[in-house]
Amino acid sequence: MSFEPIGAITIGLGLLCLLLGRHATVLGFVVFCTLGSAAAILIGGANVPPAHLFLVFLLVATLCWRKLLVNAVTSLKTSEPGFWLLCLVTYGILSSYILPRLFAGSTFIVPLGSSDHLATLDGIVPLGPVSSNLTQPIYLLGDLACFVTIMAVGSTQRGFATITTALIAYAFVNLCFGALDLLTSATGTQDALQIIRNAQYTFHDEESVGDMRRIIGSWPEASAFASMTLTAFAFTATMWLYGRRSLTTGAIALMSLLFVVLSTSSTGLAGAAVMLVVLYAIALTRCGTQREYWNASAIVVFAPLLVAVIGLYVISEAHIFARIYDYVDTLILSKSTTSSGLQRSYWNEVALGNFLDTFGLGVGLGTNRTSSFPLALLSNIGVPGLLFYLVFIAMVFGSRRGMPRTFAADVRGAARVACFSALTAGILAGPTVDQGLLFYVFAGLACAAPERERATDGAPALR
Numbered sequence: 001m002s003f004e005p006i007g008a009i010t011i012g013l014g015l016l017c018l019l020l021g022r023h024a025t026v027l028g029f030v031v032f033c034t035l036g037s038a039a040a041i042l043i044g045g046a047n048v049p050p051a052h053l054f055l056v057f058l059l060v061a062t063l064c065w066r067k068l069l070v071n072a073v074t075s076l077k078t079s080e081p082g083f084w085l086l087c088l089v090t091y092g093i094l095s096s097y098i099l100p101r102l103f104a105g106s107t108f109i110v111p112l113g114s115s116d117h118l119a120t121l122d123g124i125v126p127l128g129p130v131s132s133n134l135t136q137p138i139y140l141l142g143d144l145a146c147f148v149t150i151m152a153v154g155s156t157q158r159g160f161a162t163i164t165t166a167l168i169a170y171a172f173v174n175l176c177f178g179a180l181d182l183l184t185s186a187t188g189t190q191d192a193l194q195i196i197r198n199a200q201y202t203f204h205d206e207e208s209v210g211d212m213r214r215i216i217g218s219w220p221e222a223s224a225f226a227s228m229t230l231t232a233f234a235f236t237a238t239m240w241l242y243g244r245r246s247l248t249t250g251a252i253a254l255m256s257l258l259f260v261v262l263s264t265s266s267t268g269l270a271g272a273a274v275m276l277v278v279l280y281a282i283a284l285t286r287c288g289t290q291r292e293y294w295n296a297s298a299i300v301v302f303a304p305l306l307v308a309v310i311g312l313y314v315i316s317e318a319h320i321f322a323r324i325y326d327y328v329d330t331l332i333l334s335k336s337t338t339s340s341g342l343q344r345s346y347w348n349e350v351a352l353g354n355f356l357d358t359f360g361l362g363v364g365l366g367t368n369r370t371s372s373f374p375l376a377l378l379s380n381i382g383v384p385g386l387l388f389y390l391v392f393i394a395m396v397f398g399s400r401r402g403m404p405r406t407f408a409a410d411v412r413g414a415a416r417v418a419c420f421s422a423l424t425a426g427i428l429a430g431p432t433v434d435q436g437l438l439f440y441v442f443a444g445l446a447c448a449a450p451e452r453e454r455a456t457d458g459a460p461a462l463r
Helices: 005-020 022-032 052-065 065-073 081-102 132-153 157-188 188-198 222-241 248-262 266-286 292-316 318-333 339-357 375-399 405-428 437-447
Strands: 041-043 046-048
Touching: 005 022, 005 052, 005 188, 022 132, 022 157, 022 318, 041 339, 046 132, 052 065, 052 132, 052 437, 065 132, 065 157, 081 132, 081 375, 081 437, 132 157, 132 437, 157 188, 157 248, 157 318, 157 405, 157 437, 222 248, 222 292, 222 318, 222 437, 248 266, 266 292, 266 318, 266 405, 292 318, 339 375, 375 405, 375 437
Parallel strands: none
Antiparallel strands: 041 046
């Protein structure tokens, strides 16, 4: 086991946040979710990310309060999404131990972790236990703890406001890491970022598409950076459409979209196209003449005009059209014919075979690698796990709490849009069942109900 410098920094800031109070701890935890390429602790071939280590401080800071502990337990009732996430985690943990042994040798897998078998030239091995059968259940337990804690904290008015601020801060810090990645690359000082790029992953920090360098920020590869930035864009752009903290959320949303496009990630570019359509549909539902609806009205009126003007200009300038077409063709249209695209398609083909060969039960959580989140669910935890997840996500998106068009309702709506963005990116290129802590922060916020807190508790009004 190796304790890394970033781990010492995480513990130091965690203790400081505990002294400052649970709201500072919530803020610190969400911001630490940006460090997707860092390992606070290295245990053999496993990484303990700083956010997962900081999660311990979040649990201490929140669940030691009786009121929040009651909120957390309440979130696990059968009528709440937390119960179905608990079922998913429980089945996942059991499957990670039982299924690789039950179906050992019955199919070939693309192993997510290290295996006792030698891989073939195609990178596959006979089904059996792998090292990630241990790490992925731990990550999923962390997701459950994160969801329950965020939902508990978000069920107080001050906590809800703190989480909202923390997510905006996350989006800003993520942009700072993206800019720092570009700056260090341009000045040849990439070694300065090694403290947050110490995880035992394969890093793609020196790749380029044409003459454009791929941006990875604080993540291992451009696809991960683009996916997380797209999620931040979805949240802040929706907040801006709703007229909430417009100056801050509008600027961050615009810069996030720019970084997604410049990241040279096919996942980010395709996901951005989907999210822009979704956001325009949201704007159509919120336009009006009242001041709080001006942002949405401006998008409804001017976005089509802007797209038409830009489209006509691009078509009229042959060299610009050719460059844009080549960029889109490289990232999306011809992606399936590249070595990366062929490899990812092969992973998905093997994963589908794993699902069929195990009679729909899956090969066990953390056993194999895919390139699409739905196939990760099916091939790892099978039909039972898929059903648990579908009920959970349906309750996250279907939850309607409090009065519409209030601050709390708008933030919950923005959180659901962010979840949809993360799901879109996962469908395009999700390798595992674990969707990351940030997804469950958004999901927990989407299900929180601060309106239940009595005004006599001294909580500030949400606005």
